[in-house]
Amino acid sequence: MNDLLKQLTEAVGVSGDENDIRLLIRDLIVDHVDEWSVDTMGNLLATKRGTGQYDLRVFVDAHMDEVGLIITDIDSNGMLKFTTVGGFDDRTLLGKVVQVGPNRVTGVIGARAVHLLKSGEMSKVVRGDAMRIDIGAKSKESAGNQVSIGDRAAFVTEYEELEGGRVAIGKAFDNRAGCAALIELLRGDRYPFDLVAAFTVQEEVGLRGAKVAAAGTRPDVALVLECTPAYDQPKENDVSPNVALGKGVSVYVMDARTIQDPRLVAHLMASADAHDIPYQVRQPGGGGTNTGAIQRAGIGIPAATLAVPGRYAHMPSMMISLDDYENMIRMADVALRNLTPDILRRE
């Protein structure tokens, strides 16, 4: 059992309220870094000093926030009204168990039982604004004593491993998989340069934390570690597939937010090739990661992205391959250890 992934995915940190996950990560890294701080947005920034070989500062980002819900009102009957934080398909919400607020009050996103549905209702989609979280409260007052408007709600999903321990199910692999990988990098030997580990906030609502983390630390190079939606379910013949589980680390070339630095992409691929680490190029096109914000912070930062493919992103249970996850750690580590200032030289 991968205890690190279990701890990180079972912890809570919906965008804008990352306190718990930040405290957990701080405790996990504090013995492996030379200094750490928390900036005004809540980003956890930790420096692992290098051997001094290169005068470079390398920023490695993993966002610690997850998608979730926020309580907007309490109905007179004690039911909690909510809206989503980050991107959701509302159809995935009904019937799911959530934990609400700092006291982790358990609730269920209620739905009418199949027995009670009238004919025709089964084929209709229930919109998110018609849903409520039921914490079993008898009254508005009772609910108000347990939760507050503005409290976040996160899914309750236990981390489990399948397929002989090579596949994992859990919530928020997007992006606790990236956080775990970054923690593993910090636990390793020093790099030939100073490494700034940025566990960033509010990625899911628009790359907000990384923007200030990068502007505030002004690194020379950036690498973003992510979990990207796998698209490997059965599909129409000849339609472009995206990355698949178990086929290797996903390398970004272009998404809606960023054209990755071609020098870094080439370096990542060459590093993986040299060590027989499997990777797959993520289908260029839509999507976006913190790289978009980091690349254009201040006077610009060369940046690239690696990701673990994950099925069922932004749903209560995601699935990843632990081979892909472990390969991402190896690929990032090898690429960083071979990173020299020459890779960025233009003349």
Next chain:
Amino acid sequence: MNDLIRTLVEAYGPSGSEDRVRDLIRPMVEPFVDETIVDAMGNLIAIKRASGKATSPLKVMIAAHMDEIGVMVSHITEKGFLRFTNIGGVFPHTLSGGRVRFADGTVGVIGSDALEDMGSIHPLNKHFIDVGATSRENCPVRVGDAAHFDRSFEARGRHLTAKSMDDRIGCAIAIEALRQLPDVTDHDLYFVFSVQEEVGTRGAEVAANRILPDISIALDVTRTGDVPESRPMDVRLGGGPAIKVRDSGMIAHPGLVRLMRRRAEEAGITYQLEVLEHGTTDARSMQLAGPGSTAGCISIPCRYIHTPSETVDVEDVTGCVDLLVAMLSKGIEL
């Protein structure tokens, strides 16, 4: 000037792959500037400093983007055909039967899935590129490779037609203005040949963050309303440089618009005023960078934008050079 334009428009440089265009431009501008910088994203910044006698020189940033629209391979079929996505604003109706060229010279023909109804247009994802491969294994390109549209430059009297007039023509105007400017100017001039404009004015954003200009002028193409059944627009080919008043991403500084008009009138340059309903330029990024700057744009009227046959009028082009030189060689009081 046609030779310069031909050299620039035929170069390979989809957004994110501007190196070759930059390598062409850098030696052209170096004799006329004090310093050149290539920044993290690949912008070429050429700096011509004010004379030592200038009192309180302003920082003026002039931006023309080097990148062009293109495509990127997203998937290779078992039979070796390439599915692709767009780099910048690529319109599906411009594609079928066209050709693209990859960085290594590989030429591809664009085809599309069978069209059942001739009155409809396939979306981008129902098009493919044929590079002559018969399998994934013998396909010379990889997922993630970029290509540009392949079309040669043609001078047809006053009309010049090529792919990537947007915005190599702006680059040509900037280069020509640098050649014509007096050795000594009152202001610090930052000529920026920017990257990644077509995907969201990204290069100019970081260049402007570095320079923090007082005055910003973009050089870019704008559409015209002078072809049959066109959406109305009061800009035409041959009507002279278009002084931008606004587009959908920026409202030009009114004082800068007034000054451009005055300088044009003083120099006897025929000009047009431009209001563009859809689209924007690097001026947007420059206007909003840091504490903000006084921004405007000199636009080159252009037909068939974002097709492989973008067409400009050579007299408009020289008018833009004249207007830019007039703006930069005199005082800038707003």
